[in-house]
Amino acid sequence: LPSYHIVVLPGDGIGPEVTREAVRVLEAAAESFGFRLTTASYPVGGAALEAEDDPLPEPTLRACLQADAVLLGAVGGPRWDHLERSQRPEAGLLRLRKALEAYANLRPVQVPEALADASPLKREVVAGTDLLIVRELTGGIYFGEPRGRDQQRAWNTMHYARDEIARIARVAFTWAKRRKGRVASVDKANVLEVSQLWREVVTQVHREEFPEVELEHFYVDNAAMQLVRDPRRFDVVVTGNLFGDILSDLAATLPGSLGMLPSASIGGRVGLFEPVHGSAPDIAGQGKANPLAAILSAAMLLETLGQEAAAQAVRQGVRAALAEGVKTADLCRAGETPAPTEVVGQFIANYV
Amino acid sequence: LPSYHIVVLPGDGIGPEVTREAVRVLEAAAESFGFRLTTASYPVGGAALEAEDDPLPEPTLRACLQADAVLLGAVGGPRWDHLERSQRPEAGLLRLRKALEAYANLRPVQVPEALADASPLKREVVAGTDLLIVRELTGGIYFGEPRGRDQQRAWNTMHYARDEIARIARVAFTWAKRRKGRVASVDKANVLEVSQLWREVVTQVHREEFPEVELEHFYVDNAAMQLVRDPRRFDVVVTGNLFGDILSDLAATLPGSLGMLPSASIGGRVGLFEPVHGSAPDIAGQGKANPLAAILSAAMLLETLGQEAAAQAVRQGVRAALAEGVKTADLCRAGETPAPTEVVGQFIANYV
Numbered sequence: 205l206p207s208y209h210i211v212v213l214p215g216d217g218i219g220p221e222v223t224r225e226a227v228r229v230l231e232a233a234a235e236s237f238g239f240r241l242t243t244a245s246y247p248v249g250g251a252a253l254e255a256e257d258d259p260l261p262e263p264t265l266r267a268c269l270q271a272d273a274v275l276l277g278a279v280g281g282p283r284w285d286h287l288e289r290s291q292r293p294e295a296g297l298l299r300l301r302k303a304l305e306a307y308a309n310l311r312p313v314q315v316p317e318a319l320a321d322a323s324p325l326k327r328e329v330v331a332g333t334d335l336l337i338v339r340e341l342t343g344g345i346y347f348g349e350p351r352g353r354d355q356q357r358a359w360n361t362m363h364y365a366r367d368e369i370a371r372i373a374r375v376a377f378t379w380a381k382r383r384k385g386r387v388a389s390v391d392k393a394n395v396l397e398v399s400q401l402w403r404e405v406v407t408q409v410h411r412e413e414f415p416e417v418e419l420e421h422f423y424v425d426n427a428a429m430q431l432v433r434d435p436r437r438f439d440v441v442v443t444g445n446l447f448g449d450i451l452s453d454l455a456a457t458l459p460g461s462l463g464m465l466p467s468a469s470i471g472g473r474v475g476l477f478e479p480v481h482g483s484a485p486d487i488a489g490q491g492k493a494n495p496l497a498a499i500l501s502a503a504m505l506l507e508t509l510g511q512e513a514a515a516q517a518v519r520q521g522v523r524a525a526l527a528e529g530v531k532t533a534d535l536c537r538a539g540e541t542p543a544p545t546e547v548v549g550q551f552i553a554n555y556v
Numbered sequence: 557l558p559s560y561h562i563v564v565l566p567g568d569g570i571g572p573e574v575t576r577e578a579v580r581v582l583e584a585a586a587e588s589f590g591f592r593l594t595t596a597s598y599p600v601g602g603a604a605l606e607a608e609d610d611p612l613p614e615p616t617l618r619a620c621l622q623a624d625a626v627l628l629g630a631v632g633g634p635r636w637d638h639l640e641r642s643q644r645p646e647a648g649l650l651r652l653r654k655a656l657e658a659y660a661n662l663r664p665v666q667v668p669e670a671l672a673d674a675s676p677l678k679r680e681v682v683a684g685t686d687l688l689i690v691r692e693l694t695g696g697i698y699f700g701e702p703r704g705r706d707q708q709r710a711w712n713t714m715h716y717a718r719d720e721i722a723r724i725a726r727v728a729f730t731w732a733k734r735r736k737g738r739v740a741s742v743d744k745a746n747v748l749e750v751s752q753l754w755r756e757v758v759t760q761v762h763r764e765e766f767p768e769v770e771l772e773h774f775y776v777d778n779a780a781m782q783l784v785r786d787p788r789r790f791d792v793v794v795t796g797n798l799f800g801d802i803l804s805d806l807a808a809t810l811p812g813s814l815g816m817l818p819s820a821s822i823g824g825r826v827g828l829f830e831p832v833h834g835s836a837p838d839i840a841g842q843g844k845a846n847p848l849a850a851i852l853s854a855a856m857l858l859e860t861l862g863q864e865a866a867a868q869a870v871r872q873g874v875r876a877a878l879a880e881g882v883k884t885a886d887l888c889r890a891g892e893t894p895a896p897t898e899v900v901g902q903f904i905a906n907y908v
């Protein structure tokens with residue numbers, strides 16, 4: 205039997221509750237689809253800061269590097285907001301992404317007809333949206349040198365090299381071929397040299413390796429506008445680390461709830477899978493958290509390991525739970541009874 | 557009589573038609589409110605590239621520096637998109653902003669109840685939105701050094717100095733005092749040193765000079781999200797050049813049409829006033845362009861010159877035109893008859 209070792213990083217706030225349900229579903233999938241699964245939990249983020257004074261302790265990092273995949277809950281919270289940058293939960297996450305060489309962050313966003321009423325956008329603008337944001341995750345201004353500050357000024361460097369751009373472009377074009385065959389590349393080439401190189405390399409990879417995919421270029425300000433005015437025009441959107449941070453959160457507003465949005469960060473040997481939502485400390489520990497984003501992240505994990513049938517079953521389980529009204533409060537309309545986190549996870553595990 | 561000299565830069569596409577109407581309204585205001593006005597037109601952008609091979613010819617720049625205010629139409633278009641950065645219409649605009657030391661870009665965005673149906677957002681989310689984006693315009697990654705590229709890589713520098721941040725913060729707090737008393741400062745302080753300095757200086761200016769204003773800090777990804785989920789929570793939003801570029805275009809989608817959004821770029825001796833919309837080459841020269849954004853930019857110009865009563869009259873004229881249905885096609889619903897650009901301008905000039 206194929207056998208996988210998954211490292212689970214529950215993290216902070218609702219992270220532990222939602223990863224618990226995702227693990228439950230993964231274990232059910234292993235039984236039904238005939239593969240072996242072992243899991244081990246390690247501290248990360250604020251939880252690790254409290255326990256070991258480091259948002260990414262050495263044993264956690266070592267375990268991740270040896271795993272077949274990493275499932276993360278959420279990190280951060282107001283408790284740690286006063287700390288300086290390198291001592292914050294977020295610093296652990298950035299170091300982990302870099303260490304795993306997880307350079308491609310994939311965030312699918314769908315607004316099915318049935319859920320369009322929950323969107324802040326008008327139904328006729330948003331219903332049917334189905335896009336995938338591909339964000340470069342280990343380069344750009346997040347990691348560029350020189351960086352620093354003195355008493356009077358501060359500076360960061362937005363930097364990209366050809367091969368960093370080419371490899372993320374390939375990820376985007378490859379996904380477009382499996383989807384609707386269109387890529388929108390986002391930059392600020394009318395102002396920035398680094399964006400001019402971005403545009404040049406994306407154009408070259410397109411011409412030489414993926415001429416059958418349709419490629420369009422957007423300036424980032426216009427892309428932000430179009431994501432709100434006409435989100436259905438997009439299929440795959442590829443962009444750098446900072447623009448991707450902004451645009452993927454923007455796109456995440458389209459369904460109305462963050463509670464169903466998964467993400468995968470891949471490219472190195474080990475992939476990192478996590479819900480898009482944050483740690484939501486205000487509802488932590490109350491059984492109110494929506495586990496679907498974590499469970500759908502687990503589906504992306506299964507897909508990446510080659511267990512596509514299991515991934516499909518998990519997604520069907522999510523659809524079945526929604527169809528039968530087994531859902532947490534954030535997805536309920538007036539009059540519907542919310543199900544606790546655990547009941548949603550159980551339902552999908554049973555289905556699978 | 558007070559006397560003002562206005563330099564008009566019609567620019568490209570619909571720029572000439574909309575600035576013509578704005579000048580008509582300015583001249584009517586001069587007559588009614590007792591001040592003298594002289595205007596002179598100069599080429600900028602693509603028009604200047606064609607005529608003089610330079611998107612900001614020396615005589616244009618000299619005239620702007622000697623004017624009391626500059627009114628700009630729009631620059632750019634697909635005809636010049638293949639040119640390299642320094643030879644594009646946009647380069648002229650960036651050099652002009654810098655030369656005028658117009659470091660504060662003000663973009664008010666309103667969604668009155670009556671227009672909420674035109675928004676891509678649901679009425680109950682967007683109706684009543686009334687915010688002001690204050691974007692730093694002459695610093696940050698747009699102008700930071702070092703910048704450049706070689707065959708393999710490219711780099712830009714996001715740089716801010718204390719005094720650049722302090723002066724734009726003061727503009728934001730000052731406007732907040734005249735408005736609802738709230739400032740949202742936007743940065744990425746959980747990742748960037750330059751944003752940490754930003755947050756530090758904004759906090760200090762707030763504490764020392766404007767303690768009566770309410771100040772909140774947002775990460776840029778969250779700000780993008782909140783602008784779509786709950787735009788009414790914002791009053792004044794202050795941010796750096798690049799984040800401001802993205803967020804102000806995002807905010808500009810809220811009313812549904814770009815056709816009514818003005819902007820002012822101030823801070824140096826001479827202010828620059830321009831509609832938010834672009835040059836719209838597809839409808840240029842057909843009398844279809846909506847002149848309201850240019851006319852409302854002229855109102856901001858009048859306000860900045862100290863002619864507040866005249867500015868109010870122009871704004872009332874715009875409301876009257878809308879109320880009587882004198883509006884261009886972009887604002888018409890099915891069944892309404894659009895008025896040509898010139899008729900809208902005439903109506904407001906007569907009203908004033």
Ligand SMILES: CC(C)[C@H](C(=O)O)[C@@H](O)C(=O)O
Pocket residue numbers: 294297298449746747777
């Ligand atoms: C927490 C933060 C450092 C992170 C980022 O900016 O990448 C987050 O916003 C994200 O998008 O995953």
Ligand SMILES: CC(C)[C@H](C(=O)O)[C@@H](O)C(=O)O
Pocket residue numbers: 394395425646649650801
């Ligand atoms: C044309 C371009 C250089 C400009 C900018 O990025 O500042 C525009 O997008 C704007 O917002 O005025």
